Amino acid sequence: MKILVALKQVPDTESRIKVAADGRSLDPADVKWITSPYDEYALEEAIRIKEGKGAEVVALSVGSDAAKDVLKNALALGADSAVLLKGDGQGDAYQVAQMIAAYAKDKGFDLILCGNKGLGGDNAAMGPMLAELLGVAQANVVVKLELGDGTFKAEREIEVGSEIVEGALPAVITAQKGLNEPRYASLKGIMAAKKKTIEELEAAPATAGAQVSVLALPPERPAGRRMEGEPAAQALALLQALKDEAKVF
Amino acid sequence: MILVFCELKDGQLRKPSAEALSEGRRLADASGKQLGALFAGASCAGSAEAAKFGADAILTAEGPTLASYSSDAYAAVIADAVKAKGATVLLAAATAVGKDVAPRAAARLAAGYASDVTGLSMVDGKLQALRPVYAGKAFATTSFASAVQVATTRPNVFPVAEKAGAGTAETLAAPAGDFKSVVKEILAKAGGKVDLSEANVIVSGGRGMKDGANFKILEELADAIGGVVGASRAAVDAGWGLPHSMQVGQTGKVVSPTLYIACGISGAIQHVAGMSGSKFIVAINKDPEAPIFKLANYGIVGDLFEVVPELTKAAKALGIGSN
Structure with missing residues (x-):
């Protein structure tokens, strides 16, 4: 079995976001870069399959030289080899999907794993786009994966719980x-x-799909009001404010 | 045409789909386009409801092969419909199905895709989307380079607007079968309440809850005011037995309810990123310096174990949530 794991380098969750001078990208100063946490689940799953039934695990990232950190980490965790596709891995999910599809299409991967979304861009799009471009099955936001003989069974998160998706390999599975x-x-x-x-x-x-034209910080929230008094009085004042001022109820 | 992929539940149009349709109507009016509503399934009974939200045409792909959701089959049905109608804009609600199928359909159409958008407009005949990135720490205005433009609309953000449309029915062929993947079973979680991402009111607990069992008081308050219970990452990771599906934040669910009540949540950046899109935020925390108060429209400095039960009591006394 041959597994490709696509990993994205993203700003750490504790990063404060600043807009660069171009007005449409992230100012990289002071940003700590990490492997997108969802991709870590994807990589771990690949390594567990390798340890269980045997597999060759190829780690891949699209990006600049900086993304090599992500690949070095993947190698240290157990990936057999690593590939850096030099290109813009931070932008348009459609372009990234095309780049990975072009690399993967003739290589005989049985399984392609990645995170259900890249932290930050939050597109949740690259995986399903890649599946379509390769003409293979997909299961997204997966919390449990079982592989059969040329088949998979995945449990994925949905609004009211989860659902079981069954399909044929090769497949793109996005991890949750x-x-x-x-x-x-x-x-x-x-x-x-x-x-x-x-x-x-x-x-x-790759052909462009969607691009960010302006990146802006959200507007500041107005100053709030504190409810004073004993808990019972605070509770009553709050509900009255929510009812009469905010008209929530 | 602007085409909106819609979902039915128990023969009724789902609210996130009604929101996407309403927004589609607004965009169609702004750009002089027709609005189409697209349905797929074993039965599309109930699809006529789309006319209430301005659909000029209601397209249905009905057949036994579409009884269970299949990513590749549904993506093919949607892409075929877009091509057949010459649609330039495809919308779907950012639901579990919408987020699964829309990017796949977009790739099939060689189209750019903007996910989970909170604002849409037509600029010189092209779609422009506003979407939160870095889990709401910033907003990206997104424009499209492709002929077809695909976006999913975040639930609870776009208002539902009733406007009568012609709703001319049109039938599309269902695919023959032999799909790459298909949903075999749905495992509903106990209670079967609405998902956090669609909830209008969320009562959320953090480290200050001290134990998973204490979430009972949040459940009681949520029941009293018609809300759903969420949790911070600190609470979910504390080993209290809370499922990840409850987690609000950058690595959990990003929510935009009308009211978010944060109980015992300090307001870590990654949590704030997931809930700062809430219309009204209430913070209950014993630490007056907790960063969550900077965000809150209303704050209560106090012991949540005293305040929350008082809120439940007061809600019942005021008759809130009993409508």
Whole structure:
């Protein structure tokens, strides 16, 4: 079995967001970059499949040289090889999907895993777009995955609980928190990863889909009001304000 | 044409779909286009309701092969409908199905896609979308380079507006079958309440709840005021047995209710990112310096274990939520 794991480098969740001088991108100063947390579940699942039934795991990222950190980490955690597609991995999900599809299409991957969304861009689009471009099955926001002989069974989160999706491999599966508990890299893994090289390829040309034209911070919220007095009085004042001022009820 | 993929539940138009249709009507009026509503399933009984929200045409793909949701089959039905009608804008609500199928349909149409948008407009005949990024820490105005433009609308953001449309019925062929994947079973969670992303009122608990069992008082308040209970990452990760589906924040659900009541939540950046789109925010916290108060329209500094039961009592006394 051959597994591709697509990983995205994203700003850490605790990052304060500043807009760059161009007015439409993130100011990278002071941003700490991490592997998108949902991609960590995807990678962990691939490694568990490798440990369970045996698989070759290829880690891939689209980005600049900086994205090599994400791939080094993936190698340390247990990926067999790593590929950097040099291109804009932060922008348009449609373009990224085309780049990964162009790379993956003739390589015989049985399973492609990635996060259900890249933290920050929050598009939740690359996985299903990739599945369509490759003409394969998809299951998104997956919290449980079982593989059969050329088939998969995935439990995915929906509004009122979850649903079971069954389909044929190859497939694109996008991971959700709960799929597994990602491990930390061992010293042995980190040392072994140092001996591995990251294959660098130019990303295939891609057609633009959607682009950010303006990035702006949300408007400040107006100053609030505190309810005074004993708990009972505070509770009553709050509900009255919600009813009469805010007209929530 | 502006085409809106709509969902039915128990033969009724789902509210997020009514919201997407209402927004579609507004965009169609602004750009002199027709509005089409598209349905797929074993039965599309109830689809006529789309005319109430301004649909000029109601397209239905009906057949036994569409009885269970299939990502690839539904994406093909939607893409075929877009092509057949020459639609330039495709909308769907950002529901579990909408978020699954819309990007797949977009790729099939070689179209750009904006997900979970909170604002849409037509600028020089092209769609422009406003969407929260970095879980609401910033907003991105998104424009499209492709001929077809696809967007999903965030539930609870776009107002439902009734406006009579012709609703001319049109039947589309259902695909033959042999799909790449299909939903076999739906496992409903106990209670079967509305999802956080669609809830109008959310009562949320954080580390200050001290234990999962204490969420009972939040359930009681939520029941009294017609809300749903959520939790912060700190609470979900504390090992109190709270499911991740309850988590509000950048790595959980991003919500936009009318009212968000944060109980014992300090207001970490990643939590705020998930709920700052709420219309009204109430903070209940014993620490007067908690950052959550900076966001709150109304704040109560106090012990949530005293305040929350008082709120439940007062809600009942005032007859709130009993309508």
